[in-house]
Amino acid sequence: MVLNSVDKMIQLQKNTANIRNICVLAHVDHGKTTLADCLISSNGIISSRLAGKLRYMDSREDEQVRGITMKSSAISLHYAKGIEEYLINLIDSPGHVDFSSEVSTAVRICDGCIIVVDAVEGVCPQTQAVLRQAWLENIRPVLVINKIDRLIVELKFTPQEAYSHLKNILEQINALTGTLFTSKVLEERAEREIESRVNPNSEGDQVYDWSTGLEDADDSQLYFSPEQGNVVFTSAIDGWGFGIEHFARIYSQKIGIKKEVLLKTLWGDYYINMKAKKIMKVDQAKGKKPLFVQLILENIWSLYDAVLKKDKEKIDKIVTSLGLKIGAREARHSDPKVQINAICSQWLPISHAVLAMVCQKLPSPLDITSERVEKLMCTGSQAFDSLPPETQALKAAFMKCSSEDTAPVIIFVSKMFAVDAKALPQNKPRPLTQEEIAQRREHARQRHAEKLAASQGQAPQEPTQDRGTLETSPQGEEPKGDEPDMTSVNPEPVPREDSNQEAFIAFARVFSGVARRGKKIFVLGPKYSPVEFLQRVPLGFSAPLEDLPPVPHMACCTLENLYLLMGRELEELEEVPPGNVLGIGGLQDFVLKSATLCSLPSCPPFIPLSFEATPIVRVAVEPKHPSEMPQLMKGMKLLNQADPCVQILIQETGEHVLVTAGEVHLQRCLDDLRERFAKIHISVSEPIIPFRETITKPPKVDMVNEEIGRQQKVAVIHQTKEEQSKIPEGIQVDSDGLITITTPNKLATLSVRAIPLPEEITQILEENSDLIRSMELLTSSLNEGRNTQMIHQKTQEKIWEFKRKLELHLTGRKWRNTVDHIWSFGPRKCGPNILVSRSEDFQNSVWTGPAGRESKEASRFRDFGNSIVSGFQLATLSGPMCEEPLMGVCFVLEKWDLNKSEEQGASDQQSQEHSNLVEGGQGEDESPHSGDETQEQEGGCPEPLEKPSQKGESLVTDCYGPFSGQLIATMKEACRYALQVKPQRLMAAMYTCDIMATSDVLGRVYAVLSKREGRVLQEEMKEGTDMFIIKAVLPVAESFGFADEIRKRTSGLASPQLVFSHWEVIPSDPFWVPTTEEEYLHFGEKADSENQARKYMNAVRKRKGLYVEEKIVEHAEKQRTLSKNK
Ligand SMILES: Nc1nc2c(ncn2[C@@H]2O[C@H](COP(=O)(O)OP(=O)(O)OP(=O)(O)O)[C@@H](O)[C@H]2O)c(=O)[nH]1
């Protein structure tokens, strides 16, 4: 069946100019896998009758059952166009948002992509997302508008209507491309601007040329248009497709108009005057039809019309006029679809239309642009020019894509995927040669004869049966009874221990050099730095690779097995020339998810893959039988390796947690865990929904929307006072919410206030968390006096830009100078909360580091500064409501008094502790616990009682633990109380949700949305259809089962796509209780009917085993029917 042998593929792999690495991208269900089927069937791998039904690239069982693709997988195809032969490495990708990480892994190793758009649904959210991904990776797209048949059969459009509809889709997608292009040009311009500011002399003169930019940038090649040949129209299910070139060729012969002219006019508002053989612009008034309608669409429409009406005569006429031959079986078939498929796939073969476009319009690996190479090589905010010269030199190797022996081998592994070890070619019984088959047959015959001789009395027909089996069996299988002998004959028995194992294959591409089996190669992790290597290892080292000094994030391994990826099959290869997609076996111990492999250590790791989806859905898993914990742990590790986007972690509570991108992804991960990786029964918790805690401004308007007058204000103040009464004694609270608290040893007093941050600031902080992290790394290495690399100018620019943005939004009297005084971000030193120090004695800022180094006093404060920051970090990591992280809170340390006469002793003591700890070999100098131990060992408590001196005073404090520890705890407490005196709110994670629904089910969609606290943002009607596009936001907490419910309620007519979007404050106060008579009446005594925030808070508290304030016995005296009472 298979037309192309592996040998043919190996031969094609060597002709780099004729290789096309492409992936198929689209919104979910737009027909990628069906299209892939059609292309695969052109190679004879599957039969053309099964194309579209088999969905060959969906090799997993759950993919087939659910009808959606979940993993991207690759197949190599052969395509001949004239005398040129091409090798097409095709990757089918999933369209469901939950699996968008699989799209990222596919896009990275391709040079081009096919964007598929459903002709009815048009441009959808994922279409935008994949187009953006393709754009970010600098790969070139072509467009396939699929499911044209639906315009005829379902929407019953006339050809003219269909033409307008298609024009519309094209405009939409070009508008998207335009936006991407514009933003890129503007970004580049901004970068150039920065550069010219950083190096003013680099270009000689200071005159900035404002005209460079959009006007100059060439965008003619960018847009999709049929006349350029980068758009084809298809119906994958019916097996046909065409680009206008096909018709231009035919009609130029038929009508006698030049092909070039037709190419320009077949798409667009032109019509033909047949008599004069002239093409003119369409004049609406004359009611002329465009060429596309007249010459192309009408033909297709009339064919469909004839077949659907079963007009046999007309069908025959069309078939003969097209010069086609239809098999008798198809011609007689009662299903019109079969007939259409038989006729159209001959008339307008889809694989030809698509593959011809791919070969013509998409680049080969040799055409890789220098822009893409530089982008791949520059991680983070590095600039290409700042890389070491050895590294920069590698760019030439990328561009050349040479297969010479001297060329460095560069491979990128974009993901690891698991296959059953039994399915690996080396473990499969290899097909026997003719000779071996004959030999085996002879063996079997002999054995049989012996057996017969031994037992003369056997039934007579047995030998003939056996012989029959032997002769028909292509692989010379043995008769059943002879199994023990079989192993002795089988040349490569399958190793036993492999039988139940998963083997990991790296999904990779060779960018330069030839990957050979047995070659030694460096594995560079994402954090590897060639600079560090070049510093450690002398230039021109010649030692064998194993003898190199250890370098972080680098390992050395051997390329063990190389495979040709053929969809469900793998074929073994000895070597893979540059520019090809391949599978590599034996890397599971070296590569976790992705890596760069290179024969030279000067290669930088490629930039990390950009994932669109944020993993947000988390569940805790545990084995049904506790004894199976080790299997679960192992299984989770394997799962983590096999999926680009899943995260596994062990929480402080000891729970094993899976974090996935969405419900469908979660289901797939659990199935994999149960059936492939752990192979045990597991119990899964309810999804753990993340929340954030924050505070808001006190209300200006009361519950019934009246401005709070003086009277109410008093009430509010009264209420705040009441809340403040929750605060234990000994802590001072002023009316403005300033908390003043003293450490247990009375040596330090902290005054902290919590203020809600404006929303924009929180957003800016979230967006810049990477930058904040790198700032933090820089400061800490500076503080430690380590010699770090110079901050690159661009990073510095970014930091200033970030600061400017903060300053822009923190205006007003309250925020004066705040930005300059930011001391730390939290939690984890990069989160969306800030600590501001207003203490006059001590200034420290993230921008400049500690100020006033000379002052001795300040240095004392600095000693304890870390403890304050740690306290702040702890407080922001888990808030007082339900121990969830904080968000959008600014803590201002207004005052910080160290009792001056005593602090000297305290700091003395701290340094003493320090030295003790160092002696004791313990590194954690700030841990109060380790400090306690030291104190116990010392046993110095009685001494101060005798000598109430300065030193003695400080030692009394020992019974409260070390001073730094006390400071941490006190600061944490202060922050928590400061929060509690403000109106606290929970923040919920929100999904954006795009639903497409027909008008008749719209009502039900809204019903489900509002039941689940969703909010509709926008509703739009898709032009020319009765489809509505609804954009809504929905709390993650309410999203479980949402997709299923919508599907059920609308009988599958609407299906939502959920993507994490942002955090949103839940307006209700979780602590609110009814106080007035009216409120009691309205909300009931518990007021829990309305209070969503409290429900969430209590659920989290329960899960975490925290105290929940709830009445357990509600009506102890008598039973009441609640419904009647209401
Ligand atoms: N009418 C019509 N239906 C089509 C066509 N192509 C695909 N379909 C149907 O659309 C549905 C989805 O097709 P798939 O090929 O699985 O879509 P996909 O893009 O691979 O979907 P995901 O991989 O889940 O994103 C299937 O039911 C197909 O039969 C077409 O040209 N016309």
Ligand SMILES: [Mg+2]
């Ligand atoms: Mg698919």
